[in-house]
Amino acid sequence: xxxxxxxxxxxxxxxxxxxxxxxxxxxxxxxxxxxxxxxxxxxxxxxxxxxxxxxxxxxx
Amino acid sequence: xxxxxxxxxxxxxxxxxxxxxxxxxxxxxxxxxxxxxxxxxxxxxxxxxxxxxxxxxxxxxxxxxxxxxxxxxxxxxxxxxxxxxxxxxxxxxxxxxxxxxxxxxxxxxxxxxxxxxxxxxxxxxxxxxxxxxxxxxxxxxxxxxxxxxxxxxxxxxxxxxxxxxxxxxx
Numbered sequence: 001x002x003x004x005x006x007x008x009x010x011x012x013x014x015x016x017x018x019x020x021x022x023x024x025x026x027x028x029x030x031x032x033x034x035x036x037x038x039x040x041x042x043x044x045x046x047x048x049x050x051x052x053x054x055x056x057x058x059x060x
Numbered sequence: 061x062x063x064x065x066x067x068x069x070x071x072x073x074x075x076x077x078x079x080x081x082x083x084x085x086x087x088x089x090x091x092x093x094x095x096x097x098x099x100x101x102x103x104x105x106x107x108x109x110x111x112x113x114x115x116x117x118x119x120x121x122x123x124x125x126x127x128x129x130x131x132x133x134x135x136x137x138x139x140x141x142x143x144x145x146x147x148x149x150x151x152x153x154x155x156x157x158x159x160x161x162x163x164x165x166x167x168x169x170x171x172x173x174x175x176x177x178x179x180x181x182x183x184x185x186x187x188x189x190x191x192x193x194x195x196x197x198x199x200x201x202x203x204x205x206x207x208x209x210x211x212x213x214x215x216x217x218x219x220x221x222x223x224x225x226x227x228x229x230x
Contacts, residue, residue, distance in 0.1 A: 047076035
């Protein structure tokens with residue numbers, strides 16, 4: 001029972017972290033130039049693609 | 061071989077992440093920034109370009125009647141090319157141009173600054189027959205090509221002169 005509660009708390013922590021990072025990123029993106037936004041988007045896509053490949057390789 | 065490839069994916073992920081951070085920093089630094097400095101009443105106010113980028117269309121400053129305000133307009137070119145612009149500075153009141161302060165073409169070299177200076181004399185702006193207890197609002201309009209920077213100049217009324225108290229009869 002206590003393990004489940006820990007997982008819920010971890011879940012909340014991760015959610016708040018993601019929300020905070022997302023909010024900060026959105027605030028920064030507002031001040032970026034159009035070229036900067038495009039390159040950031042491409043790098044974000046590439047980052048998630050490489051991360052997915054990494055997780056795939058370790059067997060997730 | 062598989063471990064090496066796996067690590068390569070991880071390094072590429074990290075490289076992309078740091079690339080995004082680098083773009084945030086570099087893109088935030090690069091650009092053309094204009095800053096207005098107004099010194100009135102021995103106090104200097106600095107109005108940075110992000111004030112207007114935040115959406116505040118007006119900024120206000122106060123000048124004591126009869127005194128002068130010393131203004132400095134700095135254009136900071138943080139780009140790899142020369143920045144050229146036409147700068148027009150004027151004073152407005154009730155949608156009417158009261159005074160044209162300067163109109164100048166500037167060319168700022170890459171990663172260099174250009175500074176324009178002028179003085180606003182309140183005695184020249186206020187009508188001479190205006191009562192001393194009346195305050196006035198003017199708009200200092202700085203036009204840089206398409207961009208307009210508006211600063212409200214509030215000219216404070218004169219403080220009441222101290223009346224000498226007559227000496228009591230003995």
